[in-house]
Amino acid sequence: DAGVTQSPTHLIKTRGQQVTLRCSPKSGHDTVSWYQQALGQGPQFIFQYYEEEERQRGNFPDRFSGHQFPNYSSELNVNALLLGDSALYLCASSSPPYEQYFGPGTRLTVT
Amino acid sequence: QKEVEQDPGPLSVPEGAIVSLNCTYSNSAFQYFMWYRQYSRKGPELLMYTYSSGNKEDGRFTAQVDKSSKYISLFIRDSQPSDSATYLCAMSYSGGYQKVTFGTGTKLQVIP
Numbered sequence: 001d002a003g004v005t006q007s008p009t010h011l012i013k014t015r016g017q018q019v020t021l022r023c024s025p026k027s028g029h030d031t032v033s034w035y036q037q038a039l040g041q042g043p044q045f046i047f048q049y050y051e052e053e054e055r056q057r058g059n060f061p062d063r064f065s066g067h068q069f070p071n072y073s074s075e076l077n078v079n080a081l082l083l084g085d086s087a088l089y090l091c092a093s094s095s096p097p098y099e100q101y102f103g104p105g106t107r108l109t110v111t
Numbered sequence: 112q113k114e115v116e117q118d119p120g121p122l123s124v125p126e127g128a129i130v131s132l133n134c135t136y137s138n139s140a141f142q143y144f145m146w147y148r149q150y151s152r153k154g155p156e157l158l159m160y161t162y163s164s165g166n167k168e169d170g171r172f173t174a175q176v177d178k179s180s181k182y183i184s185l186f187i188r189d190s191q192p193s194d195s196a197t198y199l200c201a202m203s204y205s206g207g208y209q210k211v212t213f214g215t216g217t218k219l220q221v222i223p
Contacts, residue, residue: 004154033210040119042199042213043155056210090154092211099145100211102154 002027004093004103012109013081021076021106025093031055032074033100034066035090043090049074078108086110114138117200117214126223130187134200134214137181141202141212144176146185149197149216158198159185190221 005024013019025032031050035043045058049068063079072093078085086109092100117134124130132146143162147155159174161167167174173186183202187194197216204210 035211035213040215042115042117042201042215043211045210045212048210058210088152099143099157099160101157102147104154107152 004091004101006089006091006103006106008106009104010107010109012111014111015081015083017081018077018079019081019108021078021089021091021108023074023076023091023093023103025072025074025091026101029093029095029101030072031094032068032072033092033094034074034076035092035102036060037088037090037105039087046076081110083110112137114212115200115202115214118217119215121218121220123220123222124190126190126192126221128190128221130185130190130194130219130221132185132187132198132200132217132219134183135181136183136202136212138212139178139181140204143203144174144183145201145203145211146172146174147199147201147213148194149199151196155199190219192221192223195220 007022033048034046037043047057052068065077068074088105090105092102094100115136146159149155164176164178171188175184197218199216200214201211
């Protein structure tokens with residue numbers, strides 16, 4: 001079992017650009033959640049996808065959007081990047097009501 | 112006030128010590144309680160997962176939940192240098208929705 005995988009591992013973007021991050025869930029999991037983790041902070045919930053629909057959303061602006069595909073994989077898109085978007089972006093998969101398993105994350109640097 | 116409060120540390124202990132990590136929370140709707148371990152520049156790894164109040168033991172790790180006090184703890188016995196990491200407490204509501212709310216994490220260093 002490969003567990004949760006994310007790509008790319010690292011990414012450097014310029015302010016104002018757009019970025020797409022990808023996630024493949026653990027085998028058997030149908031729910032994907034995305035989190036943003038700033039340096040020295042705990043992960044902050046962005047949104048969750050189930051059956052290709054956004055089921056719940058945290059306190060993030062509309063610049064953050066996502067998608068879930070029929071095979072349960074997911075993408076996180078961030079438009080009009082700001083310096084403050086620099087963080088580790090984590091994907092977690094689960095088969096509710098059970099626990100979430102996290103991927104290794106994508107480290108995004110905005111310059 | 113944050114929903115979940117956790118002392119960021121750092122906490123330094125000698126090898127073999129018993130480590131106690133704690134979190135408090137304000138939302139009584141939380142039903143599921145978790146502890147994650149995160150090594151530097153890696154994703155969080157699930158250590159313990161408990162539902163409602165009580166204790167749960169797994170090897171050297173013991174998780175305690177006291178819902179009446181809104182207080183959760185993780186104990187690590189016979190701590191090892193490999194336990195050096197950041198420990199994140201986390202919690203979520205009951206049911207199928209799994210938004211997880213995290214503490215800020217406590218950085219632990221176990222000194223050989």
